[in-house]
Amino acid sequence: MKTLETLGRIGESPEGMQRLAFTPADVEGRKYVTTLMTRAGLEVRVDPAGNIIGRVEGKEPGLSAIALGSHTDTVPSGGKYDGALGVLGAIECVQSLRDQSITTRRPIEVLDFTNEEGTRFRRWLYGSRAMAGVLESDDLTAVDDEGVTIGRRLEDVGGDISRIQEARRQKGDLCAYLELHIEQGPVLHQAGIPIGVVTAITGRIALEVSIIGFANHAGTTPMTNRRDALLTASRIIQAVNSIATHEEICRVGTVGMAKVSPNAENVIPGRVDLSVEFRDVELDRLHEAVHRLNGICQQLVLDKDFEIKVSELGVTKSAPMSPRLREIIEKASLGLGLNTTSLPSGAGHDAQSMAEITDVGMIFVPSVDGISHSPKEYSDPEACANGANVLLNSLLAIDGEGD
């Protein structure tokens, strides 16, 4: 809790945490993480993607390492627990082993990934995707709002874009990746269950829906003559909600952004652009949700003289967690007297990148009222300690397995 509080004061303001990747606050936070790692006996290096990697060798040379980690960058007006708990909890595990003079068979690595949130450059899971070797060409050439390239920004955290391929780890380098994280949703807190065993990180399909009607004078245009894009957009907003809530085609559906043109109080809106996203563990359900949305839009176009464009911006496949690691986390929890439930993660995590190159497991602890990405984000000390203990005992269980 002490290290969470200390890190939580770096970049703190009344509006919440603000340690956006590559900012001076992020650099200061990373320095603190490095100090803690060193104190816990980890040998620290920064890879070309800016990931901080702390490593302690095991007793038996030649075995692959067990990795634990998360990220310490935040969203604007974020909280103290998202990401930070996973990194500091992992360091605490290593510190605890050192304090008890326990040396594991396998090497342990603690990973603090660069720019998980993607608030910078809109390229999220940056460091973990570099480690998994799944960066795309746009990831190398991105430019931020100030016109600065990601290559230049990476230098500020010790990265080197010209050598970024070297950040890639091979399959077999790591025998497992465990990530402790706050749930960021209300399920565990509402059910009073201390540990969530993540089954999979849900997939996501992101769309843009543009409704093109006709802007006209709000005083002189009779109701029957209007092609009001905002009125049609309101039907689409309700349809997206209904697809998840009532039709239960997929787990969640959200319209988070709406841009209205010309957005003047006395002009009938001529155009509205909506962001739409659907999430589910099953890819088929995502495609079905999009199919249903397209059908509704086609109906709306038939009813009135509108143009509606539905563009798919991207699909993130769901990432299943390893059944072996789920069982280990489950047993470790029960061994500590902690009940568990299995649940999917609605949010994305570095674990989904790492699933490309190793077995991954995720441990969730309750978020009070399910609030996250907010200064109101809170997980109580007991919840955090439970999570770290389960992480430690899961680590030891993996270490105790046969090779």
Add this chain to the structure above:
Amino acid sequence: MKTLETLGRIGESPEGMQRLAFTPADVEGRKYVTTLMTRAGLEVRVDPAGNIIGRVEGKEPGLSAIALGSHTDTVPSGGKYDGALGVLGAIECVQSLRDQSITTRRPIEVLDFTNEEGTRFRRWLYGSRAMAGVLESDDLTAVDDEGVTIGRRLEDVGGDISRIQEARRQKGDLCAYLELHIEQGPVLHQAGIPIGVVTAITGRIALEVSIIGFANHAGTTPMTNRRDALLTASRIIQAVNSIATHEEICRVGTVGMAKVSPNAENVIPGRVDLSVEFRDVELDRLHEAVHRLNGICQQLVLDKDFEIKVSELGVTKSAPMSPRLREIIEKASLGLGLNTTSLPSGAGHDAQSMAEITDVGMIFVPSVDGISHSPKEYSDPEACANGANVLLNSLLAIDGEGD
């Protein structure tokens, strides 16, 4: 048509007319208007509110003047007819009398009002309200987006805010005010009727509706746990439409603006601010529409844990046109073989200010497809000529009345 075309090229671009009040294009347009007025034999002065006033004396000294007018400023991306037709049509009437060596009994004034659109300073009908003596204190102290006061801007068009009270005209100064204007709506064009006799300028009530829910993670928050402000806003958008369209409580209802917070694709909207306006000739109907909207909002608050604030921003009373002038316009039209229909004006006009100090009458001509405040705004030469002829014959009819 020639003067409309010439004025229409000042400030023209592919995006439409842009002669925002007080800009160099506006100043250039006003210079052209002054030239035309002088050529038509009008003696031109600019009052302290920047209104251009052209006056020609009549045969019988001591009679009050007949005023004709409108405005030549435009909205951004506006058209060539809105406002301009009323000013240039009025000058054409005076030019026509001069060409035929006709001198009226009464003086004639042609008025080109300052900043009718109110795009600058959000203080609309500026010049006509100054002339009617109904400016408010905020009208004198307004500052634009560039931090410049309205007093400073008025200097650019020959006004003087320190003497603005002198722009006020007394009741009795003018015996009538006539305004020729494009309909800006589709009624006349759809019905194939060349002249609209305006019954009243509709009243308007402007509201802001703020929906305060709770912003949360779009991936991790189950559908049943959401307090999605945009979803609730979508219900209010539909309710506003229904109040006018299906319930027919008032003539029109519009949501023109929506501001979504935080407006991020992966965050459930926590707050939405909507602009709502209702228009009707009857004030009671406006209050009933607001009452109904409040009822719907209260129901939405009961259903879910939301806060909804409905704030009334302002009420513009409807302005009835003079029955005497309506009859004169009607007769003048029929005398020219032009059918008429009576209709309210959904848009605001300088005539509503002038109704405070004299009898007012408005003549509408068809707008093709009802399009206005748009580069696609169009009224054909015949429609414009019809309107100007009705204006001239109405003027002569008023002049022929007993004192």
